[in-house]
Amino acid sequence: MQFYYGPQMPLRILDEAEFWKHQEEEHTVVIREILPNLEKKYVDALKEWENALATTHQKVVQFIEAVSRSGNYIPAALHQEVMMLTEFCLKQSLDFIALCQQIKENSKAVQDNPVAVTVLNHxxxxSEYFIGIARALLSA
Structure with a gap:
């Protein structure tokens, strides 16, 4: 990610978060689709994650609208809220990765499906890519 967005940087990170939260939401479906015999506890967890990621995605869209309406000046309080949302999105992605790792390592359905291992790794x-972007912004 380039850092020459200046005062529009909060909008840039929100664009990334909007895209990646939607991707992660879709990934919960992909995992369930490629593993029709996935254990119920993982199916249930993925459905909960799908809802949580959809909620986060919607929250990011609301922030995009708020930042867009603010024009060239982004109030400090809004900027701080964007940074807190970015931190939340980062943590959520870390937790989503942990679930994917757990499924990959512990699910019998995955062990019987080498394609699923490749998809889960992908x-x-x-998600790690988004985490890198979020960390870069938060440390800048």
Whole structure:
């Protein structure tokens, strides 16, 4: 991610968060689809994650609208809220990765499906990409 967005940087990170939260939400479906015999506890967990990620995605969209309406000046309080939302999104992605790792390591359905391992690794890498972007912004 480039850092030349200046005062529009909060909008840039929100754009990334909007995209990646939607991706993670879709990934919960992908995992369930490629593993039709996935254990119920993981299916239930993925459905809960799908709802949680959809809620976060919607919250990010609301913040995009608020930042867009603020024009060239983003109030300090709104900027701080964006940073807190970014921290939340980062932690949520870390927790989502932990679930994916747990499924990959402990599910019999995954052990019987080598394609699923590849897909889970890909999903994990994509969430790690967002985490890298979020960390870079938060440390800047």
């Amino acid at each position: 999903i994990i890498r994509e």
